[in-house]
Amino acid sequence: MSRPGAASSHVVYGVLGGGLIGYWSVAYLDGGNGIQEERWNGTLEQIFATPTRLWVILLGKITGGLLFGLLAFLPTAAIAYLGFHAVLPNLDPGRFAISLGILTFSFFCIALTLTPLFALWRWAFSMLNGFELGVYILCGFMFPVAVLAPWAQGVAALLAPTWAVRALYASTLSGGPRDFVVWWLATIGLSLAYLAGAYFLYALVERKARISGQLALA
């Protein structure tokens, strides 16, 4: 690895990558696990039948997950930072903070969109890990998206965190493209598109759940 004071991109990926994986993992899994736990507790039907919309209930759960995820990110990044004896001389704190905030928003939108699927389809829970790992690779948590195959880069471009992660890394490195506003807007735009899809998805899930009765364990 590089000597302290001269962090190269692979050191930065090492420092931040672990934290990002921890953040995404907790934020994303918390929603899916939360729904599964509600089903096992027998409380999924109870909360579904209250006058509060399912998305509002999940919003609270997902926000809690994001908070725990953020708590996972900071110490993981700190440990990696200290472990590598690395410093980030080119860190732009302002852009880093904005990128992290926008990344958080994208995680929130993905979790809010995907979580109702776990309420409806029990088999969706078994896909949980696959999607979690896919995002690590496709969104460039551990290495730049540019090293992926062209088709994978195409898929990555449709995932909102890809652009926020790119901005996050760029805010710690000198040189290379610096299109922060474009990346931030791409993240926000894609996240809002997910939310628009979620609007219809929630209506579908609520109707399907009432037809199939799949909110109960048995």
Place this chain on the structure above:
Amino acid sequence: MAAQPAIEARQLRKTYTTTRGIFRRERVERAALRGVDLKIAPGELFGLLGPNGAGKTTMVKIFTTLLLPSSGSALVLGLDAVKEQWALRKRIGFVFGGERGLYWRLSGIDNLRYFADLYRIPPDVSRRRISELLERLDLSGRERDRVELYSRGMKQRLHLARGLLNDPEVLFLDEPTIGLDPVGARELRVIVRELADAGKTVFLTTHYMFEADAICDRIAVIRDGAIVAEGTPSSIKTVVRDQGIVEFEVVGMPVERLAGLRRLPGVTSVAISEHELAQVVTVHCARPAEVMTQLGVILDGINLEKVSSREPTLEDAYVQLIGDSQ
């Protein structure tokens, strides 16, 4: 029934559709409700009786907006349970039997606070109501303990407290006393009766005939998704009005001997159940005295014990109505 019914079902049907197989997927349909018509007056304590799989829980879930019917209509307080679920959910409460349905790692009071928020009850109202419910359901003093430390009876009372948080006009109770010890079950029945006396409409499903007989104003018996009898407990008993019941215990009786009993004049049904090593035989018949005199002849050589004759109960009427599906 002049006033608008509190609960009404019109030709209510529900068919569950599932698929099986991976490559050649096959649709499997199972009818849970087959055109149920029902009217329940405001303030009535109505009991729905039926064996497992008869459609009791499906009906409760449709009325509580958790399920959509395949056809027909379900109205509660004049609101359509299919289309007006948001308005309806504020005005009804429900309790499902069993220990699940609570957050075990939270305290009892935190469970109630959480659901009070989901029912959008203003904080000052919820504080007062939670305190009243804890007191009324004998949970005061233990409300800050985690639910995992509660006895089954306490959990069920907490369920009921949750179901009453929004002060519902109609309360649905799906087998609320299941698994409770006799004292706990009796306490819960007293509370349910008090709720009905206070003006709440209560829709109760149960397996226990004596429970329905003791507290319900009116009952219906459901079998294979259809109502087969409806009325007051005493009117339901008229199904077996002209009958008496002869019961006796035997050990190791060959089943073919039952055929002789069934052939006796006036015998309408013969049921047999295991009780430890013995078999308990229940004979529904028009003339119990004649059956008792014939018993010695038909069961010659078999040791008869505890032979008795009694008046029919609601359970006997239920068994008669449910017949072989039980």
